[in-house]
Amino acid sequence: MIAVRGAIGLAATLLMVVPGAGAAMAQPVDRVATAVSCPATVAEVTPAQVASVFMLASRKLSAAARAEPGSYPFGALGGASDYQRTGPTGWTSGFFPGELWLMFERTKQARWLDQARAWTTPLLPMANYRGSHDLGFMVGIPTSLGLALEPGRATRAAYAGAQARAARTLARRWNGRVRAIKSADYGNRWGVIVDSAMNAPMLVEVGDRLQGSAGARLRSIGIAHMRTLARDFIRPDGSTYHRISYDPRTGRRLGPIPGQGYDPRTSTWARGQAWAIAGFAWAYERTGDPQFLDAATRTAQFWMDHVPAGCVPAWDLAIDNPRAPRDSSALAIVASGLLRLADAMDDRQPASQDLRAYARAALGTLASPAWTTASSANPGILRRQTLSVPADPREGTYVWGDYYLLDALTRAQLAGLPAGGA
């Protein structure tokens, strides 16, 4: 159990102690000035909590899946009882099918397999869609899970084919001078965003599966993009920029431009930092490249230095206003990324145990009634996520936070949870 002084407020008032992990885990966090919400007692997630979140997910996802497949849940503000939905081209379209695959993975029930297939099928043509760089989220997530879980050989082949096409479509955005995959034009500026850390590793995954020269090309583009992110997006203290523009003719880095954080140069958008941690963890898992281990551990360390275990941050890690909107989705993404990183690291390294302990404490909070919709009509699962502050400071549920919460709970349980209560 991790004892935390102070329920809500600045991390400067907190002291983390992790009994059982030795004195090395006692961390005064007095240099942190990030607004966080912390439970009175921080405790690692239990199997009972995992079961109860999946029960909640079963109820909410069954209701949301009654719509026509193709009209994808996106999010619902705190007091709403219906989802806002998007078509297959929305960047979030892959998360709902991803949640359905995770339900099938956990329950092995045919009804979830049917739903997961039904909601994955309309996304397969998105493999050729050139209007978004988010094909890793849209096509990669449901097809990767489908490749692992689908029992039918022909359907698995269809998923592999779609994922390979999505990787080739994404690779069309490659610029060899910048050595990056273009995210989008922002204003008239050629830009890359840190979120792309969750799209590029799909090229490595596909490249490994395809092999041959076509596979090698995709793999090298994915790796080169991640190296550019590691070089250009991580500040010396381990924090990250959200959006950087480049000159596409010379490859010159022009510098940070406004994105979703509070300040493009000095602050750290919480979800952007989370995408970096999870993306570098994925790149390390796929390649074993120490450069990605270094990038993942430096970005993770910055997060853990600023967000005490079991606490949920504001939408930007430079925000010290205790009433600022939270972004619980960022913490769910971090928990998933840390567990992936710990799995990919040599378990004899003590650091992997610290990462797991942090992730389990995060999940202990996120799976508690205060952070889920157990007692509300909201159609999602994880409360107090934000889309894009300050443009929209309202909190709600969003499919990406729900997906990464279920993903992280699955990873935590697969890695073994102590049965004890909390």
Ligand code: GLY
């Ligand atoms: N990739 C967009 C976001 O995280 O808001």
